[in-house]
Amino acid sequence: MGKNQWAFYAQDTLKVTRKFTLDYGLRWDYSTYLREQYGRLPTLSPTLPNPTAGGQPGAVIFEGSGPGRCNCKFARNYPYAFGPRLGVAYQITEKTVFRGGFGTIYTGTASGSGVAANASGDNPFFGPAFGEAAMTLQDPPNNPTGLGGPPVVIDRNAGRPARQFMWSAGLQREIFPNLAVEVAYVGNRGAWWPNNNLVNYNALTPEMLTARGLSLNSAADRALLISRLDSTAAAARGFNRPPYPGFPLSQTVAQSLRPFPQFRDGLAPLFAPLGRTWYDSLQAKVTKRLSRGLDFSYAFTWQKELTMGADTDTGGGTINDVFERSKNKHISQYSRPLTSILAVNYRLPRWEANRVVSQVLRDWTIGSVLQYASGLPMRIPFAQNTPNINSYLFRTYPANPVGFTGTFANRVPDQPLFLKDLNCHCVDPRTDLVLNPAAWTNPADGQFSTTAIYLNDYRFQRRPQESVSVGRTFRFAEGKALSVRMEFSNIFNRTEMPDPANTNFAVTRTTNQATGALTGGFGFINPATISTSPVLPRQGTLVARFTF
Template sequence: MANNSPFSLTAPSIDRTLDVPVPPGQGTGAPNFGVDPSNQIPNTWQWNLTVEREVFRDSKLELAYVGNRGIHLLRYTDANFVNPPSSWLEYSTNSTLLANLIASGEDPATAAADAGSANNGLRPFGRTPACDPLSDPGCGNFGQIDFAEWKGSSNYHALQALYRVRIKSLDAQFAYTYSKSLSDTSLTSSGTTANSTVLLNPINPRLNYGPSFINRPHIFVGNIDYLLPTFTGRNALIRHGLGGWEVASILGYSSGTSMTVFGSGDITGAPGGLTGTGARIDASRPNRVPGQPCRAPSGSPKFQWLNPAAWTINDYQLGSFPTASVGECSGPGLANTDFSVHKNFKVGEKVTLQFRMEFFNVFNKVQFKGFSEDITGIHNDIVGSGFACTSLAATDPDTQSQFNSLCPHGVTNRVAWNFANNGQTNFGQAAADKGPREIQYSLKIEF
């Protein structure tokens, strides 16, 4: 409890001596982490309904509905966030501070740093009763306080089908799953706070509810094993050259995992981020552009997975919440076929010689690496650095028109943003693939 908000205490471990019977004390610092003392044990409820039927001899078909419900899951929030009804004040106050400095003749490029941030002065903890962010931007002593709580939830529903057949020399199995996984917390990295799944608005956790990072709507897998005829009774050349070979294949095809586009990055003059709550700026999302698809348009390079025109923070009203939702797009899927062929040759009575040839990704399809909440494989962070209107120099040709249209009076709470200069140049691009086709041969002697 000593490390829980609003405390941040460290017990000294210095051995006492007669010269120094009581070690020097250590003052309290600003807390940066806390745990909900009323947490509950996580629960997972699972249920299924399965029907099996023999289609014909040595073959069967299974159909199943599978459900899963998770409650009291670990998630993270900011215990010291700026209340959303007041979040616009952070930018408004900063704008006033900036405007005063600019009016006094200071260069807009340096005014933002000199004005400081009113964000901490608007947070509920760490404020003094006389705290006035306008006259003293640094009057708030505490900043963000990551807070672990067991209030997350998830649900999963799936239709699963399995077909298996064994006919003489053939053994095959195929499985297909159509499913949807929804959650308001990360299901893959619940052991760390340094991720982009912190609640965007702690008052409204539903803003974080959507397709989870493990959501793959379609999954198909299969395996086939077939033993070719031995050609018994034929001449030795046919028996040994063509007979007795075994071929096998493994199929794996699935849609990509759900992806969320983030709008993190520094917004000059708005240290509290796009929403103004100050709750984990890396959890912010941009606005969705109506009519624009997630996937890059036809004619784009193959590695350009996402459509840069589908999201924007241009004209984003600071202190509001975005229109882009969680898990609204799908990442690269899987389309892989492996193939192998092998045969055993008898050499005398006690020695067997096995020749094997294996092909991985036999069709040599380019398969881009997938996505996870730490943005591995796909660059999906749309903002390099945004610019608030008060910090735009009107003489800058790159921002002149934006400044005139969005900032007619020099101060506004809307973002002026230039994707080419401020956005990620590799936004929506696959950083790597799973590799080309691989072929390997082996010769094994058993005795």
């Protein structure tokens, strides 16, 4: 597997007037889609008759020219990735400057994430009984039986790189000779990010069911869809006819109605450029340059990050209803609306009043980086309908989280999401469940959730990052010096809890009969895993270096 990528750019800076500076440039990117060099990677042709499925449309093809190949390319490369850049700086007054800019950037085409497949048939390594061979050469290979799927499906637009529009506008003001303040609006919009979950070629849609006289709103129709093809229920409704000769009658009616019933897979295309992102922020920064031994910078950001199937750049992103793509727009799983970062350094001065004390204390440098931010959003729990919507529509993809049932729970209005504030420092994991199961309910049978996958007021615990360093360089003679530095992380030794169990709101609360301590439940925090929580206890490192 491989691809090629080239880029060319030109840029210039023009000082229009003494107060006005203009930066401009243009970049062109060209990336080819990921492909196997000898055309050995197959994909699905939705129109080619499948000889193993009685001529049913949907068969494997291979890229390239010649016998056994499609005389085609699986995807098209995008040649129009031109990215202009424009930046301006204008001095409004002697101490005030306006800065703004706009740019378009392109990433490379998608990488090989998800391109892996193997046959499900195997031959046993061990014998069925003592003294008997596991297999002999005259035995035929144990080929897979039943329904399978093509290894991969390549999207026709796999050669289109992701595009990001970026812009900013802000003011920079000098307050004192060594102190400056900046305030800016920063935003961007992204499109064409790869997502393998926003299309499902082999799922049943409500429209397909309607065309067959079926509805997910009908309990009888839902029962029919999960009935075996050779059942009396299917025969009574006239749904006992296999889609092609040799179709296993043990499969469900729903499987027989799929666009490509010979495949059990969802046929989600790789490298489909369907993901989108939205970002808007207010960013403020205070910078003090070094004077009197002190320098610091403080940055504050108030931001909003939205995404639709683009939480990762490798095709990830959890999707709720694939048939209503706009409903999958929600805050990013990496969203932190409020962030503050302080970086400060101070060097102790000489103390002229006492030479001995001055020799001991002077030139020690104390530094610290303190970061505080909102907690990451918590994914809402899965729906617990039985049977779940996957049984009717075949919506789950391998990229979805473990235990995914095809959709999510619905939020109950006016119910608190938490039983205990995760940031209150008052949670006892032995007795407290922190999440409220009454805040969630299952959607109606056969229906998708109407609640966004991530909510702004449903977040994990905040996790501050606080580090401090102390150091000094002792000079003995010309060219000889000893540098000593001590570095501490989690300086205040905060004990932070592991994330609570949050996937199944209907799970039963369980306790240890001997001690009464909690052992499970929705919102259970396992105290046994505190030692492996995301934040380790306070740690220090001592570094000494002698130079000569």
